[in-house]
Amino acid sequence: MRRSWWNRRGAPREALGLIELLAALTAHGQTMDLLARYPTKLATGDPASERARPWDFSAADVFQLARFQWQVGGVRIEVGSADVGIGHCSDGAVWAVVIPRQSGRLTSPVVSRPEAIAHVWLRFHPKEINRVFPPGTVSAGGAGKLVGSMRRIAERKIHASWQAGGNALIPEPKDMTVDVDTSSGLRRFFVVDTRAGTAEYVAAFEQQAVPLPAEFTTAGAEAAFDRLWEAFDRNYAMFVLRPEVDWNKLRDEYRPKALAATSTDEFARVCARMLRHLRDLHVWLTVAGRNVPVFNRQRVRNANPRAYSTLLGPLHPEGRVEWTITRDNLGFLAISGWTGPDVPTRCEEALERLRGTRGLIVDVRLNGGGGEPWAARFAGRFLEKEFIYAYSQYRNGPSHTNLTEKSARRIAPRGPWRYERPVVLLIGQKCMSSNESFIGMMTGAPNVTTMGDHTCGSSGNPEIINLALGLTVSVPRWIDYLPDGTPLDERGFLPQVRFTAGPEAFAGERDDLLTAALARLRAATSPDKPARERRSRDEKAIRADVEVGPPETVRTRSFQVNDSRAGSSNHGASP
Numbered sequence: 001m002r003r004s005w006w007n008r009r010g011a012p013r014e015a016l017g018l019i020e021l022l023a024a025l026t027a028h029g030q031t032m033d034l035l036a037r038y039p040t041k042l043a044t045g046d047p048a049s050e051r052a053r054p055w056d057f058s059a060a061d062v063f064q065l066a067r068f069q070w071q072v073g074g075v076r077i078e079v080g081s082a083d084v085g086i087g088h089c090s091d092g093a094v095w096a097v098v099i100p101r102q103s104g105r106l107t108s109p110v111v112s113r114p115e116a117i118a119h120v121w122l123r124f125h126p127k128e129i130n131r132v133f134p135p136g137t138v139s140a141g142g143a144g145k146l147v148g149s150m151r152r153i154a155e156r157k158i159h160a161s162w163q164a165g166g167n168a169l170i171p172e173p174k175d176m177t178v179d180v181d182t183s184s185g186l187r188r189f190f191v192v193d194t195r196a197g198t199a200e201y202v203a204a205f206e207q208q209a210v211p212l213p214a215e216f217t218t219a220g221a222e223a224a225f226d227r228l229w230e231a232f233d234r235n236y237a238m239f240v241l242r243p244e245v246d247w248n249k250l251r252d253e254y255r256p257k258a259l260a261a262t263s264t265d266e267f268a269r270v271c272a273r274m275l276r277h278l279r280d281l282h283v284w285l286t287v288a289g290r291n292v293p294v295f296n297r298q299r300v301r302n303a304n305p306r307a308y309s310t311l312l313g314p315l316h317p318e319g320r321v322e323w324t325i326t327r328d329n330l331g332f333l334a335i336s337g338w339t340g341p342d343v344p345t346r347c348e349e350a351l352e353r354l355r356g357t358r359g360l361i362v363d364v365r366l367n368g369g370g371g372e373p374w375a376a377r378f379a380g381r382f383l384e385k386e387f388i389y390a391y392s393q394y395r396n397g398p399s400h401t402n403l404t405e406k407s408a409r410r411i412a413p414r415g416p417w418r419y420e421r422p423v424v425l426l427i428g429q430k431c432m433s434s435n436e437s438f439i440g441m442m443t444g445a446p447n448v449t450t451m452g453d454h455t456c457g458s459s460g461n462p463e464i465i466n467l468a469l470g471l472t473v474s475v476p477r478w479i480d481y482l483p484d485g486t487p488l489d490e491r492g493f494l495p496q497v498r499f500t501a502g503p504e505a506f507a508g509e510r511d512d513l514l515t516a517a518l519a520r521l522r523a524a525t526s527p528d529k530p531a532r533e534r535r536s537r538d539e540k541a542i543r544a545d546v547e548v549g550p551p552e553t554v555r556t557r558s559f560q561v562n563d564s565r566a567g568s569s570n571h572g573a574s575p
Contacts (some may be wrong), residue, residue, distance in 0.1 A: 030139055031135055031136060031138060034063075034093060034129045035092075035129050037086075038086060038092045038126065040091050041091070042092065042170060043127065045125065045171050045175070046170040047170065049169065049305065050305065051306075053094065053169075055087045055095070055154075055167065055168050057086070057088070057147070057151055057154065059147045061087070061088065061147075062142035062147060062150065063138050063139065064082075064142045065081065065138060066139070067079065067080055068137070072178075073197055073198055073199045075106075075109075075178065075190055075199040077117070078104060082101055083098070083143045084096055084097065084099075084133065084142065085142070085146065085147065085151075087154055087168070091170065092126025092127070092129070094123070095123050095158065096122040097119060097121055097122075098120040099146055104120075108188060110188060110201055115182040115183070117183065118182060118183050118209075119181050120179070120180050123177035124177075125171055125175070126170070128173055128176075155291065156288075156289040157179055161179070173194075174193055175192065177189070178199065179205075181209040187205045187206055189204075189206075214264065214469045214470040216262070221259055221267050224267070225258045225259070225271065226255075227465070227468070228271055228467055229251050233247055235475050236395065237393065237394060237403065237478050238476060240400065240479070241479065241487060241489055245278060250277060254271070254274040257270045258271060264287055264288075264471075265292075267469065268285060268292045269292065271292075272292050276294055278295070281456070282433070282458060282476045283460075284462075286472045287469070287470055287471055299456055301430055302428040302430075302452055302453050302513055303511060304511040306509055307508075307509045308324075308334070311514055312332050313325075313326060315334075318350065319346055320340075321334070321336075323353065325353075325354065328522065329356070330358065330359050331357035331359065331361065332361045332363065333363065335363070335364050337435075338369060338370030338372070338438065339370035339371070340371075341371075343370070343378075348377075351381060354419075355417075358421055359424075360419060360521075361423075361514070362423060362424070363426045363514070364425065365426050365428040365430060365431065365513075366430050367431055367435040368432050368433060369432055369433025375435065379442050380441075381413075381417075382418055382445040382447070382448060383413040384418070385413065386410055386412040388409065388410050389437065389444060389483060390483065391481040391483070392407050392481070393406050393407070393481070394477055422449070422524050423445065424517040425443075425451065426513060427450055427455055428452045429453050429455065430456065431455040432457075432458045433460070436456065449496050450497070451513070452498075454492045454494050454495065455492030457489055457490045457492030458490075459478070459480035460477070461477050461480075463477055499512075499513045
């Protein structure tokens with residue numbers, strides 16, 4: 001039997017008596033109504049990444065809890081007196097961190113015995129905050145000194161629940177994340193549906209508890225800096241692509257500054273400034289699990305998910321995958337990341353449903369990468385034959401120029417069947433890392449046309465190095481090459497059909513690139529003929545354009561599309 005969190009009046013069944021008791025006990029103090037403190041007009045969720053809300057948090061957002069009790073299904077949290085920090089945006093409260101003053105315990109089906117709680121992280125819809133923290137249990141007098149610890153927890157944990165770039169997305173009112181770090185150092189992460197009364201455990205996070213900050217010492221700073229510098233000196237592959245970087249000179253410049261730091265955060269910022277000279281998006285630095293900005297590159301966004309339902313009809317979301325079929329039988333499949341083994345499975349399940357469509361749009365414009373093997377599993381469903389989609393070189397010696405020979409990365413077709421109808425693969429500057437590998441794999445399919453903007457041009461296959469003071473740093477170990485031997489770095493893949501437009505093309509409910517892709521598929525001749533015959537005729541037309549006239553140009557409102565396949569890579573060539 002499912003156990004529901006709320007009764008018909010909106011209060012927890014198990015907690016009705018407790019709430020009344022606590023309200024009476026705290027009536028003499030300054031109790032808080034958190035919904036009044038953080039008002040919202042939102043009634044539903046708003047998960048669109050382009051509307052992610054920056055959140056704020058300060059000592060004024062830390063309150064005292066007389067008690068915190070929560071239960072859904074077989075998961076139960078019981079905490080005595082505690083401090084709670086509330087992260088909020090312009091539309092209300094979006095997260096909470098509960099740190100017990102007295103002992104707290106977690107009971108769940110994960111283990112047979114209750115577990116002691118270090119802290120609880122919660123994500124919820126803004127209008128649900130009084131159900132999470134009933135007014136009779138909340139009062140002023142929270143420990144403001146915890147603001148740093150709470151912020152560190154939030155900055156680490158928000159990346160696992162409804163966020164874009166660390167900013168908050170708004171879940172549906174029924175949805176919650178309940179994320180508990182235990183005193184034993186394990187993390188218990190639950191995806192909660194309060195309407196259904198279910199709490200799904202996600203074991204992948206079990207070993208990813210927020211680490212405690214290490215005490216800052218000059219000896220620790222010296223050990224951390226020297227280990228960081230040496231890790232790059234011996235293992236970083238792309239020094240040959242950064243001839244202007246004098247790594248020894250940077251050590252002489254930044255080591256004294258790092259050792260003069262008076263805190264771990266200050267020390268980390270000095271290290272980040274040194275690493276910034278490498279101009280590498282795959283170099284990351286963290287302190288106690290919190291990201292320290294190193295380097296960023298301005299990349300134009302060429303997608304607008306708000307327009308999808310307007311242009312395509314209702315979509316079917318499946319985690320990082322969503323798909324639909326238009327009324328005129330065109331398929332659409334958007335993949336936002338290759339970040340788990342379930343992604344290719346969901347892609348293939350969607351492909352089965354899209355099998356009978358007369359054409360397909362695969363949209364990876366907002367996909368920043370993940371696992372290359374998972375991308376390869378799905379890309380193989382479009383290929384006719386095995387081919388080389390990339391080359392790699394690794395560092396293999398003490399000199400910055402010591403590199404292995406280029407090693408070919410191959411992909412082969414995989415069944416049980418391949419999609420043979422025309423495919424438009426939408427790409428852009430937000431595509432990077434393993435998603436760029438996926439794009440390279442897909443360009444080997446005879447029925448796939450890439451369309452949009454150039455990709456980011458960033459790949460690293462990094463190794464994570466643990467340093468003193470609770471720091472970690474990623475060290476990219478390879479150079480990624482396009483099939484023609486050109487480094488992918490800062491170049492990326494060029495689209496076969498280039499789409500140029502201003503920001504107005506992706507404003508409101510417009511996505512003019514998606515509109516152009518739909519028009520291209522709808523204009524495909526004889527949709528019932530085999531893809532091989534269509535492709536052959538398309539290629540002849542393209543070659544004629546290249547040889548005797550300008551590239552194909554299509555104008556629609558404020559954008560322009562240029563077909564430039566003549567400049568695409570030869571995937572059979574060796575570097």
